[in-house]
Amino acid sequence: MKKSKRKSSASNSTARRGSSTKGSAPVAANPHGRGEPRIAVAIMAAGKGTRLKSQLPKVLHEVGGRPLLEHVIRAALRIVPASDVFAIIGHEADRVRAATERTGINFVLQAEQRGTGHALMVARAALAKYDHVIVLSGDAPLITPETIGRMRNFHLEEQAAMTLLSAIVEDPTGYGRVLRKSPASAEVHGIVEEKSASPAQKKIREMNSGFYVFSVPDLSLHIEDLSTSNAHGEYYLTDMAQALRRAGKRVVVWQTANADEVEGANTRAELADLDQRMRLAKCRQLMADGVTIFYPATCVIDSDVEVAPDTVIEPYVQLLGKTKIGATCRVRSYCVIRDSEIGDGVLVRPGCVMEGARIAAGALIGPYSHLRPESEIGEGAHVGNFVETKKIKLGKGSKANHLTYLGDAEIGAGVNIGAGTITCNYDGVHKHKTVIEDGVFIGSDATLVAPVRVGKGAYVGAASCITDDVPADALAIGRGRQVVKEGWARAKKKE
Numbered sequence: 001m002k003k004s005k006r007k008s009s010a011s012n013s014t015a016r017r018g019s020s021t022k023g024s025a026p027v028a029a030n031p032h033g034r035g036e037p038r039i040a041v042a043i044m045a046a047g048k049g050t051r052l053k054s055q056l057p058k059v060l061h062e063v064g065g066r067p068l069l070e071h072v073i074r075a076a077l078r079i080v081p082a083s084d085v086f087a088i089i090g091h092e093a094d095r096v097r098a099a100t101e102r103t104g105i106n107f108v109l110q111a112e113q114r115g116t117g118h119a120l121m122v123a124r125a126a127l128a129k130y131d132h133v134i135v136l137s138g139d140a141p142l143i144t145p146e147t148i149g150r151m152r153n154f155h156l157e158e159q160a161a162m163t164l165l166s167a168i169v170e171d172p173t174g175y176g177r178v179l180r181k182s183p184a185s186a187e188v189h190g191i192v193e194e195k196s197a198s199p200a201q202k203k204i205r206e207m208n209s210g211f212y213v214f215s216v217p218d219l220s221l222h223i224e225d226l227s228t229s230n231a232h233g234e235y236y237l238t239d240m241a242q243a244l245r246r247a248g249k250r251v252v253v254w255q256t257a258n259a260d261e262v263e264g265a266n267t268r269a270e271l272a273d274l275d276q277r278m279r280l281a282k283c284r285q286l287m288a289d290g291v292t293i294f295y296p297a298t299c300v301i302d303s304d305v306e307v308a309p310d311t312v313i314e315p316y317v318q319l320l321g322k323t324k325i326g327a328t329c330r331v332r333s334y335c336v337i338r339d340s341e342i343g344d345g346v347l348v349r350p351g352c353v354m355e356g357a358r359i360a361a362g363a364l365i366g367p368y369s370h371l372r373p374e375s376e377i378g379e380g381a382h383v384g385n386f387v388e389t390k391k392i393k394l395g396k397g398s399k400a401n402h403l404t405y406l407g408d409a410e411i412g413a414g415v416n417i418g419a420g421t422i423t424c425n426y427d428g429v430h431k432h433k434t435v436i437e438d439g440v441f442i443g444s445d446a447t448l449v450a451p452v453r454v455g456k457g458a459y460v461g462a463a464s465c466i467t468d469d470v471p472a473d474a475l476a477i478g479r480g481r482q483v484v485k486e487g488w489a490r491a492k493k494k495e
């Protein structure tokens, strides 16, 4: 589907949105039909974020469970490969780089932050080999690859020197405003920042999102035209619109219908608002996929979490990191589950805390169980109240129902661990392993001093302290014998 290029200015961006971009995959780049243009993405992420009053650089503040910048990088990586993404960093650059390095993108250092225009001046050399650059803002995490792709396609179709992404918002206070040549025209005269806007301009509700596409040769040639004679004494990238227009270049605007996407976060309240919206969107997506969430506004579910259909999530549940939950499970209230995998049909009762655990189908966990990293709970196994586990395997159908610590242990199938059992895994220097074979019965209040092995089918008497291996099918008792002194209490009371 090839559109005629340079439609008359009567075709406004809204009309185009309905036709030329419909169904275009975000990554497919080339509406031109000529050779693939070389496209880079530059992400502006050098600013301090003064309004957050934070030690942490702004772009590392989290929404939806990951840093602002990481959201933007992920969207960029759906458009171009990592080798063509450049994050412009400055304030706390080392920290920002360390937090996002694993994405494989490039970094450009803007040592002194003299404005968004200056950020692109600094990146000029890195971008020289490209035909176009998509400029994104590191503090606007809701941007989608689809919208970036459409803005890029529009830019290429229009053969523009600069394309900016805009949106109509209820309250545009604080944003730059788009000055169109005429309401029906996609062509833009300029962008006026809030502080320099006249009362009439302040009434314009079409805001500049801070996302752009530039033709790199045009940007390079004219970026030196920017000056710092404005309210902030900074180089405004927004002034490129006028600079390019003056040089007779084509500057156009592409308006997205989804204003939510372009919102940036400048304050903690705005961060909280974005976070909440992202979480709700996640809940809605899960619900659309067949998950019941009783009170979505109270649940905190990270973007990467997966939940299979017919699972029920009760109020006040947090599902974090790379957590995966199977089908027909029920996660009851007040559970905090991070980076854990839960099979089908598992019941997690209230108040459980898990991190890095794996739970097989049909298991029963909680209330108030604490599953620490490398806890592997077998099919149909039970882990009950006030049970803490760490680096263990609990076999199929085994039960540890009450008040127990199981660490560094391999526990077979069909084992019963009595209330109050403790694996003494630590001698003050090293950790040691406890092995409990299939079908073992451990009586209540046993202490198993590792390294130790309890053989298949053996019994351990209640309150035993087990320091030596127990052979299969044996009974081990390790406790003082009971002594009964008849009449002792009566005699004592008479004294």
Ligand code: UD1
Residues within 6 Å of the ligand: 044, 045, 046, 047, 048, 088, 110, 112, 113, 114, 115, 116, 117, 118, 119, 137, 138, 139, 174, 175, 176, 177, 191, 193, 207, 208, 209, 210, 235, 236, 237, 238, 263, 264
């Ligand atoms: C900018 C736009 C404004 C637009 C708004 C949308 C300018 C002058 N104004 O204002 O028209 O409506 O975004 O959110 O561009 N940054 C750097 N280096 C710098 C300064 C900033 O990398 O020297 C980065 C920041 O880290 C941030 C992004 O650029 O990620 C935007 O900067 P910010 O100060 O938030 O611009 P706004 O005031 O929001």
Ligand code: CA
Residues within 6 Å of the ligand: 139, 264, 265, 266
């Ligand atoms: Ca901003």
